[in-house]
Amino acid sequence: MPDVNIVESLEDARNRLRTALTNAGRDPASAHLLAVSKTQPAASVRQAFEAGQREFGENYVQEALDKQAALTDLDAIVWHFIGPLQSNKTRAVAEHFQWVHTLDRERIARRLAAQRPPALGPLDVCLQVNVSGEASKSGVAPADLPALADVVATLPQLRLRGLMTLPAPSDELATQRRPFAELRELLASLRQRHPQAPLDTLSMGMSGDLEAAVLEGATWVRLGTAIFGQRAPRA
Numbered sequence: 001m002p003d004v005n006i007v008e009s010l011e012d013a014r015n016r017l018r019t020a021l022t023n024a025g026r027d028p029a030s031a032h033l034l035a036v037s038k039t040q041p042a043a044s045v046r047q048a049f050e051a052g053q054r055e056f057g058e059n060y061v062q063e064a065l066d067k068q069a070a071l072t073d074l075d076a077i078v079w080h081f082i083g084p085l086q087s088n089k090t091r092a093v094a095e096h097f098q099w100v101h102t103l104d105r106e107r108i109a110r111r112l113a114a115q116r117p118p119a120l121g122p123l124d125v126c127l128q129v130n131v132s133g134e135a136s137k138s139g140v141a142p143a144d145l146p147a148l149a150d151v152v153a154t155l156p157q158l159r160l161r162g163l164m165t166l167p168a169p170s171d172e173l174a175t176q177r178r179p180f181a182e183l184r185e186l187l188a189s190l191r192q193r194h195p196q197a198p199l200d201t202l203s204m205g206m207s208g209d210l211e212a213a214v215l216e217g218a219t220w221v222r223l224g225t226a227i228f229g230q231r232a233p234r235a
């Protein structure tokens with residue numbers, strides 16, 4: 001049994017996001033909640049869906065496919081891939097997700113484009129950037145971002161939506177804001193370089209740093225534990 005009331009914590013998360021947007025002087029509809037359901041059972045995803053959540057983030061391909069298979073009756077659900085993406089998993093992701101937030105290599109971009117079923121329309125992608133203070137080794141270096149964006153912009157099966165980052169955790173608001181500000185500035189430059197691309201997305205901010213991300217312009221905040229409670233260790 002989950003140790004949290006998903007309906008209540010989802011409501012709390014929405015209120016938290018709305019408050020953060022208001023405090024940042026932003027339109028309360030200008031950022032969205034991505035419910036990160038990795039390691040959570042399909043039943044928990046269903047509960048959140050029934051409480052009105054439509055967008056879910058998953059990190060592990062096989063686990064996500066199993067969950068999706070148990071939830072095929074939820075027509076309006078939208079799946080986002082937010083984990084590290086290896087070449088041998090690109091086909092499954094191209095076929096079973098609407099978004100990828102973690103694209104950081106040309107080779108993966110070309111595979112996703114080639115494998116995207118035309119009937120599904122373009123895959124929405126964010127380029128993951130390794131800005132200063134990054135926790136992980138994933139993500140393209142800021143200096144290499146323009147070249148990667150140039151490639152993605154030539155692939156009609158991919159829709160270049162924006163940037164994503166995953167900074168090292170910090171308790172200080174000022175420290176939290178720095179990498180998010182950097183990502184915002186990188187997106188602004190990319191918009192000038194690719195005026196035709198629908199670059200409207202900053203995927204940044206998690207349970208511990210949502211407010212900082214919203215102050216810097218986040219449009220997707222990715223919340224896991226704040227909605228579903230603690231994750232069990234992966235088997």
Ligand SMILES: *Cc1c(COP(=O)(O)O)cnc(C)c1O
Pocket residue numbers: 036038059082083166206207208222223224225226
């Ligand atoms: C797990 C994860 C999250 C959610 O983290 P929480 O701390 O559970 O809110 C967000 N983004 C990514 C990329 C993740 O892997």
